[in-house]
Amino acid sequence: MTQIAFLPIYPEDNHLYSQFDASILFEEEMPLIIPAGHPWASRKLLYTRDLHRETILIPQSKYICQYIQSQLKLNHVKVRYLQMSTFNMIKQSIKVGLGVSFLPYEAVKNELDNGELVTIPVSSLQIRRKNGFVIRKNTQLSAEEQAFCHKVESYFSSSVK
Numbered sequence: 001m002t003q004i005a006f007l008p009i010y011p012e013d014n015h016l017y018s019q020f021d022a023s024i025l026f027e028e029e030m031p032l033i034i035p036a037g038h039p040w041a042s043r044k045l046l047y048t049r050d051l052h053r054e055t056i057l058i059p060q061s062k063y064i065c066q067y068i069q070s071q072l073k074l075n076h077v078k079v080r081y082l083q084m085s086t087f088n089m090i091k092q093s094i095k096v097g098l099g100v101s102f103l104p105y106e107a108v109k110n111e112l113d114n115g116e117l118v119t120i121p122v123s124s125l126q127i128r129r130k131n132g133f134v135i136r137k138n139t140q141l142s143a144e145e146q147a148f149c150h151k152v153e154s155y156f157s158s159s160v161k
Contacts, residue, residue: 003139004149009130010063020134023149025156030068030102030127031119035094038118046122048075055080055099057090068102068127075125091117102127 009022016022034040040050051072056079058065065083072079082099084090087107094101095116111117133152135141141149 003141003145004133004135006133007131008061008063009132009134010067011130012066013063016134020136022132022134023153024130024132025152026132027128027130028104028106030064030104030129032100032122032127033091033094033103033108033117033119034100035097036115036118038097038100040120041118043120046120048072048077048122048125051077051079051122053079055082057082057084057093057099057101059083059087059090060085064129067129071125071127077125104129 005020009016009024032046040046056068056072058068058081060083065081069081080099082093084093087103090101090103091108091111093099095111105112105119108117108119112119133149135149
C-alpha cells in the first residue's frame, strides 16, 4: 500500500487533514489565462473591474473552485462560472473564446510557449495554491521512504530560496 501521495493541499480540505499529515513543499501561481487573440492580450495589467461579467472556466476540483470563487468575491468581482472536467478541456475552451481561467502555470506552459494562450496579471488579485505530500496518520515509514521524504523536502526548500 502506498504511504505517500503528492498533491495540491487546500486548508479547507478537512477530510485530508483528518486522515493524513501534510507537508507543504511549494506554492504555485495560477495566473489568469486568456486566448492569444483576446483584446486584453495587448495590455500589461488588468484590474479586477475588468473581470466583471466575464465567464470564468473552473475545474471540477471542489477546493480550487471554492478558492477562486472566494478570491473573486473578496474583490467584489461578479462573474459567471462554467465548470469543466479537466484542465485540457478548459485550455481548449479558452482558445475558442468560451471564457478565461485561472490555471496552474505548469498546466499551460506549452500553450504559452506556442503563443496559443497568454497570461495577464490582475491588480490586487493573486491566485496561488499549495502543493506537497501527505502521509497517512499513524503510519510508520520505512527508512527508504523517510529518506525520500527528506530528500524531496530538502530539494524544494533549497530551490525556493
